[in-house]
Amino acid sequence: MGLRVLLNALSNYAHLVISIIIALIMSPFLVHTLGDFFYGIWSIIAAITGYFSLLDMGMNRAIVRYISKYDSENNDKALNVFLNTSLVLFSAIGVIIMVAALIISANLDRFLELGQHAHIAKTVALIAGIDFAFTFPFGAIYAVLIAKQRHTVANKINIINTLLRNFAIYISLTLSPNLIVLAISNLVFNVGRNWYIVTETRKVAPEIQYQPGLFDRTLIKKIYNYSIYSFAASISARVINFTDEIVVGHFLEVRDVTFYAIAVNLISYFEKVVWAGASVFVPYISQLDALGKNEDIERSFCLGSRLTLLLTLYIFFGLLFLGKPFINVWMGPDYGPRTFPVLLLLAIAKVVSSGQSMTVARLFGTSKHKFIGIINSIEAFSNLCLSLVLVQHYGMIGVAMGTLVPCLICNGIVLPVFTVKIFQLSVWSFIRHSLAGPIGAFVFSTLIVYHIGVTASSFTQVIFQGLWISVVYLALSIPLCLDRHLFSQLRNKWHRKK
Numbered sequence: 001m002g003l004r005v006l007l008n009a010l011s012n013y014a015h016l017v018i019s020i021i022i023a024l025i026m027s028p029f030l031v032h033t034l035g036d037f038f039y040g041i042w043s044i045i046a047a048i049t050g051y052f053s054l055l056d057m058g059m060n061r062a063i064v065r066y067i068s069k070y071d072s073e074n075n076d077k078a079l080n081v082f083l084n085t086s087l088v089l090f091s092a093i094g095v096i097i098m099v100a101a102l103i104i105s106a107n108l109d110r111f112l113e114l115g116q117h118a119h120i121a122k123t124v125a126l127i128a129g130i131d132f133a134f135t136f137p138f139g140a141i142y143a144v145l146i147a148k149q150r151h152t153v154a155n156k157i158n159i160i161n162t163l164l165r166n167f168a169i170y171i172s173l174t175l176s177p178n179l180i181v182l183a184i185s186n187l188v189f190n191v192g193r194n195w196y197i198v199t200e201t202r203k204v205a206p207e208i209q210y211q212p213g214l215f216d217r218t219l220i221k222k223i224y225n226y227s228i229y230s231f232a233a234s235i236s237a238r239v240i241n242f243t244d245e246i247v248v249g250h251f252l253e254v255r256d257v258t259f260y261a262i263a264v265n266l267i268s269y270f271e272k273v274v275w276a277g278a279s280v281f282v283p284y285i286s287q288l289d290a291l292g293k294n295e296d297i298e299r300s301f302c303l304g305s306r307l308t309l310l311l312t313l314y315i316f317f318g319l320l321f322l323g324k325p326f327i328n329v330w331m332g333p334d335y336g337p338r339t340f341p342v343l344l345l346l347a348i349a350k351v352v353s354s355g356q357s358m359t360v361a362r363l364f365g366t367s368k369h370k371f372i373g374i375i376n377s378i379e380a381f382s383n384l385c386l387s388l389v390l391v392q393h394y395g396m397i398g399v400a401m402g403t404l405v406p407c408l409i410c411n412g413i414v415l416p417v418f419t420v421k422i423f424q425l426s427v428w429s430f431i432r433h434s435l436a437g438p439i440g441a442f443v444f445s446t447l448i449v450y451h452i453g454v455t456a457s458s459f460t461q462v463i464f465q466g467l468w469i470s471v472v473y474l475a476l477s478i479p480l481c482l483d484r485h486l487f488s489q490l491r492n493k494w495h496r497k498k
Helices: 003-056 059-072 076-111 115-135 138-147 151-175 179-204 219-251 254-278 281-290 294-331 336-354 357-365 370-394 396-422 427-452 459-481 484-497
Strands: none
Touching: 003 076, 003 115, 003 151, 003 179, 003 219, 003 254, 003 294, 059 076, 059 138, 076 115, 076 138, 076 219, 115 179, 138 151, 138 179, 151 179, 219 254, 219 370, 219 396, 254 294, 254 336, 254 396, 294 336, 294 357, 294 427, 294 459, 336 396, 357 370, 357 396, 370 396, 396 427, 427 459
């Protein structure tokens, strides 16, 4: 698959590991510094402003798709026209976001019971909206780094920003524990990140010219044809990932959002770990598709699917046995009992959806993603309807169930059937090469660990328990998941290096 794909995946994981470590430190700090109420407000505002990203209407994925295509063809003219057209569109959307932020911040207290804290919440919502509006156009430039498979550069930017921003937030909130301070800190460091993106992109892609005059309205249709189903998929993802906290905040208490948000945050790390590896395949598969290398696509898809599912089940394996004790020692003993049931239900859903990450990467990489948009839209609508009904009977558990059931049907049944059909795969071959090994490793590991038992009441115990159950999982995974072909490839590369 090439050294660059491997380096890109490793850099993604480096950024992710650093982000998770910082989040593990900062999350309890934010919850206990701001309090359950204000952290709940922050989570709801983050969920609401997260919907602004829908306004890219899938264009970000179109940029990655077509710039990677034009780059492989050495067509600098088409690349610049496409990028500048996207930049003009993104800038116009940034203005729309600014207007939307003003409207939302002015009416926030009509949706939530904020009492005497309404002014603070409205101010924070406005700052967060301004932050998003200003940052939005730079997403088109950032996509160039991804399209050119320069994830190492993109992750360098993200790592530096993450470290500096969180250090500043820690110092600022220690001196002045105020939600507005948190919002301003995010705004300032995102401005710096945007400047850094432009600087690094010029180095990676010196052929790029920022000229609004290159805007070509005829490209809008081309972008639309690719983006419309990406847009549908993005809407669905936002509904699935961001609506739950809003539903909890509206039907239950704002403080309850904190308990639910802890589970959601852990699950978001789950998803990011899996997608960090799978995402590098989108531009890679796009280039293989442009060059007509179908056998290489097939080989990458099978290997990627197996490794993705193996990683997905490994994370779920850890959450299953150590999720509750980890939350207890991480956030405090009051959080584990209320958060873990939600975490477990959301984790099952994420196993099913993240296990399909390579399928999603291949569909987008070959412009066959129409079905993703359709099936995700159905899942999102079902998710919202079920959550609205079940929250009134089962509280937070009902909201999590509303997420789980549609996911099992859409991603666990419908999408695999479609994948086999669209790529003309042998069902037995797909099961044998992509599913059997990881599932077998998970089942046997679970039985062994369940029989022995796991208990932990401190971070040290969580770490050591995590290490030994990891050894069990990996010991079973290696013989079940690494086939002769992969062993042969690794052996040949080792001999060539020697």
